[in-house]
Every structure is written in structure tokens, then in C-alpha cells.
Amino acid sequence: MATKSSSSLPASALSGAGGPAPQYLKVKTHLREGIAGGRWRPGERLPSEADLTEAFGVSRMTVNRALRELHQEGLVERVQGVGSFVAQLHRIASTLTVRDVHEEIAARNHRHEASVHVLETLRADAGQAALLGLRAGATVFHSVIVHRENGIAIQCEDRLVNPACAPDYMDQDFARITPTHYLLEVAPLSEARYTIEAAMPGALEARLLGMPRGEPCLVVKRVTSSQGRAVTAVRLVHPASRYLLEGSFQA
Amino acid sequence: MATKSSSSLPASALSGAGGPAPQYLKVKTHLREGIAGGRWRPGERLPSEADLTEAFGVSRMTVNRALRELHQEGLVERVQGVGSFVAQLHRIASTLTVRDVHEEIAARNHRHEASVHVLETLRADAGQAALLGLRAGATVFHSVIVHRENGIAIQCEDRLVNPACAPDYMDQDFARITPTHYLLEVAPLSEARYTIEAAMPGALEARLLGMPRGEPCLVVKRVTSSQGRAVTAVRLVHPASRYLLEGSFQA
DNA sequence: TAGTGGTCTAGACCACCTT
DNA sequence: AGGTGGTCTAGACCACTAC
Numbered sequence A, B: 001m002a003t004k005s006s007s008s009l010p011a012s013a014l015s016g017a018g019g020p021a022p023q024y025l026k027v028k029t030h031l032r033e034g035i036a037g038g039r040w041r042p043g044e045r046l047p048s049e050a051d052l053t054e055a056f057g058v059s060r061m062t063v064n065r066a067l068r069e070l071h072q073e074g075l076v077e078r079v080q081g082v083g084s085f086v087a088q089l090h091r092i093a094s095t096l097t098v099r100d101v102h103e104e105i106a107a108r109n110h111r112h113e114a115s116v117h118v119l120e121t122l123r124a125d126a127g128q129a130a131l132l133g134l135r136a137g138a139t140v141f142h143s144v145i146v147h148r149e150n151g152i153a154i155q156c157e158d159r160l161v162n163p164a165c166a167p168d169y170m171d172q173d174f175a176r177i178t179p180t181h182y183l184l185e186v187a188p189l190s191e192a193r194y195t196i197e198a199a200m201p202g203a204l205e206a207r208l209l210g211m212p213r214g215e216p217c218l219v220v221k222r223v224t225s226s227q228g229r230a231v232t233a234v235r236l237v238h239p240a241s242r243y244l245l246e247g248s249f250q251a
Numbered sequence C: 001t002a003g004t005g006g007t008c009t010a011g012a013c014c015a016c017c018t019t
Numbered sequence D: 001a002g003g004t005g006g007t008c009t010a011g012a013c014c015a016c017t018a019c
Helices: A023-036 A049-056 A060-072 A099-109 A126-132 A179-186 A205-209 B023-036 B049-056 B060-072 B101-107 B126-132 B179-185 B203-210
Strands: A076-079 A085-086 A110-123 A139-149 A154-163 A193-199 A217-226 A229-240 A245-250 B076-079 B083-086 B112-123 B139-149 B152-161 B191-199 B217-226 B228-238 B243-251
Touching: A023 A049, A023 A060, A023 A085, A049 B112, A060 B060, A076 B112, A099 A110, A099 A179, A099 A229, A126 A139, A126 A154, A126 A229, A126 B179, A154 A179, A154 A205, A179 A229, A193 B191, A193 B217, A205 A229, A217 B191, A229 B139, A229 B152, B023 B049, B049 B060, B049 B112, B049 B217, B060 B076, B101 B112, B101 B139, B101 B152, B126 B152, B126 B228, B139 B203, B152 B191, B152 B203, B179 B228
Parallel strands: none
Antiparallel strands: A076 A085, A110 A139, A139 A154, A154 A229, A193 A217, A193 B243, A217 A229, A245 B191, B076 B083, B112 B139, B139 B152, B152 B228, B191 B217, B217 B228
8 A cells, every 4th residue: 555655664764866766777777787697597497576676675567667668678487377587698699770861960060962863653563563562554753852961972862662651752852851850751661671781883873972882882772651652662772881870888 | 348249339349250350459450540541630639539539439448559559659749738730741750670691691591501611719908998987908709790691691790798797608509599589588688789881891790791892881880788797798780782671661 | 286477457756858 | 846757566366387
């Protein structure tokens, strides 16, 4: 019945200023540091919820939240009726974020410019139609835009758009707003599939990017769907010497 | 006081066989489908916890868990004292998993083979030492291993190892167990940093991979740390024609 | 039978924001 | 002042596993 503040241990009085430091975070940090520090090895069993409840003097729900979040983060495996264990980290599963190029450049406090080289309506061939789940010969929008960071071309964006999802696509000013940004406004994202690969640039791409033909590119292909319907398929070509993806993983 | 089963709404009797379908999941699914279906647009305000508590006839903690998990998944933004909102999905933040090559091949039900081409102790030059946080001239282990999937070379793994973290590295049989797997056992992972880029193969790499010099490669560089100490730095080179990274994102 | 995690309740206090 | 989310409690019932 009694809540934390009326019980014998006023936790908020124990923690310093700047934030009471939630109890579940204390438990979580304790376990995370123990795992990272090797106190519990991969596969080893962690203290039970009951153990932690007693050790930290908190309720079981609080301990449960700490363990559940560690499980969601992939650090802990849980088996009903058995216990909680340190996850085998062999399947690391680092995560990498692929962001809208405008936001990515803005985050570096650099200047973003976009130039529109193609903005047209065309009849999809078989391959293009398949990407968007349309029949061959269907009308689709097509744009080719080069993005520059502080004046240097870093991405050539070749995009097909399903007109049914974005009928006003051809009327936008893509020098001011990226297609990604516009499309996410008119068609709420529900699913995306993508690949990342290395490739040599095509003749047009090399010319637009101002790069030598012999230099490789990092190519991201992505198909985005909204409400189960393919909205757009894009091929993002980046000169290898000017662009790389990076990320980090923290246990 | 009364729990679900003794109250007026025995939820477990309402749901079919195969699992009671937790209440928090019903709330979560309802919101997720509404967001994906466009019922609530990005930036729009969602029903409050109190609203959902009443609408679903569950406790606030249950509704809170649903909203909290949607927030953790990036679908919902929450502002204390204001409300919950559909997240602006502009920063897509897709996640990409980078896995141990053995598990990756095994997951495709293919055969994995590894051949060890270099396994040596050497004195680190300035660049190598910097990667591992050691002084120039320090002793490090060095291995070059080619991984094959069903007989086709898909990865050349060039690795430096900090001897202080894995003193028995030179005694392992890396035709049977991958260095990644071994290192994660002896030094629990706590942090990894990596980059992904396109590049042309070096002469040695092209020869080991059996690929033409003119074909580009997808290169993953990764530095892994344990307890704040760099354990290993690796360069993974993949022929562009035989390897790509793929992933998906679901709202 | 005893221990484990999975879920849920009906309250509570708090910080925060809007009015 | 009133609504919002952030956290926490002291129980509860259940499914599952191990002994």
C-alpha cells in the first residue's frame, strides 16, 4: 500500500540533485556493469527476480522492468521456469542507422544542397514495375537528384515513385525538401527493405558525382512501403572516397 | 486488489487457444496498426494513458507498458505533462545487423570453411598500435583468414589482436572456430565501433579471394573493446559480386 | 513441490506542462 | 488547478521447469 516516499527508505532523499535516478535503472546498471565487467560470463545465470527484489529493497515489478529491458536490448536471455542468463553475445547484431541525407548533413553542421537532374513521368519496364508491385507499363514518377555537402557531391539519388501514393510528387521543389522527407509526410512509413553493397558507378552517375569511373561506390538500395503498398524504390550511390557508414554498439 | 481472473472480465476466456494474448500487446497492436494505417498521422497526438485505460478496461501500468515499448521502438514520442505523439519517422534509423560470418552462413544452411593464411606475432607500427590503444612497437598478434561459403570465398578477415586480452590466441585452430567466436569467449564484449565502405581490393586480398583486381569490395572495419580496453581490430573484405548487407525496418 | 519468469491490478507520489 | 507521463508498490494468478 505505502508508496516509496512514505516507507522507511525515501530513495529520492538518497540520490543527489539533477534527477532521482529511478530504481529500475540502478538495478539495470548494476547488471549491465556486471556483465560488461565479466562478473557474470556469457551463459551464466543471473540472480533471480526475487534475489534482486531483496538485494535492492524494491518491488518485483521494478526488478522485472530492469531485466525485461536488458532482454529487449539483447544482453540477457530469459527462460520461464528456469531463470535469467547472460546472452551469448556471439550474434552481436550491431545496429546501423540509415538516415535521411539532409538530416545527416545537418547533424554535422554542414551545408546541404540538392540539384534536380531528372524529374519525369515514365512507363515502368518489367523490373521497375516489380520493385513497386505494379504491372509492366504502368506510369511511375522518376527523379535523379544529386546531394552535396559543403559543395562536394556525396550522393546520387535515383528514385521511382508510385503515383497512387504521392500524386503531387512532380510538383515539389526537391532543391528545398528531400524526396524522402516529402514522401514520409504524404505516406506514413510502415516498412522498409534495403541492401548495402559496393559497385562501380554508371556513366551517368560518375558524371553527376564528378568522380573518376575507376573509383568504387557504396550503394544503398531501399524499397519503402506504407500500409502494405510499395511507395518508392531508391538507389543511393555514394563515392567511396567521400562517404562511409559508421556506427557503434554498446553492451 | 482483485486480479484479472477474479474480476468481471476474464480476458483469458475471450481469447482463443494458443496463448492468452497479453493485454499490453492488445493495446500495443491497436496503436501500432492505427499508426501504420494512417489513423494517427506523424506528429499527431495519441490517446492519453487514462483514455486507453478506460477504453481497454485495463490498469494504467498495462497501458503504460504498451506506450513505453512503442517509444523504445521509435514509433511514439512522449512528453511529460503534454502527451504521447506519433513519431516523425523522417530519421528512419533502420537497423542493420553485422553478424559473425559463421553464424551468417549457417543461417543460410550453407557450408562454412575457413583457411588460415597468416598467423603471426609482429611489432605494431604507429597506425596499428593506435587502433588497439598500444604504444608503437608493442607486440600484437596478426591473422589473415579467408572464409568460404559452399566453397566460394566471400570474406577476407585481416585481424590484429591485443595479446593482453587473449594470450592464447596463437594456439587456436581457426579452421574450426572463428576468431570472433573465440575472442568473445575470452573477452566479454562491451563496445564495438565500425565503419562500412566501398574500396578496391589490395593485391594480396584479391589473390586470396580469387577475384579480379578491377572489381570493388565491401569493407567492414571494426574495433571491439572489453572493459574499456581495445581487444581486436579487424578489416573484413567482401567481393562486391558475392556479398551484400541487407536489412529491413518495420513500423 | 518449490522456484522461476510473464502478466496484471488499483492504487500512489512526483515532475512537468498548460490553463 | 487539472491533465499528462514517470515511476513505484505489495500483492496476485498463471505457465513453465526442475526435482
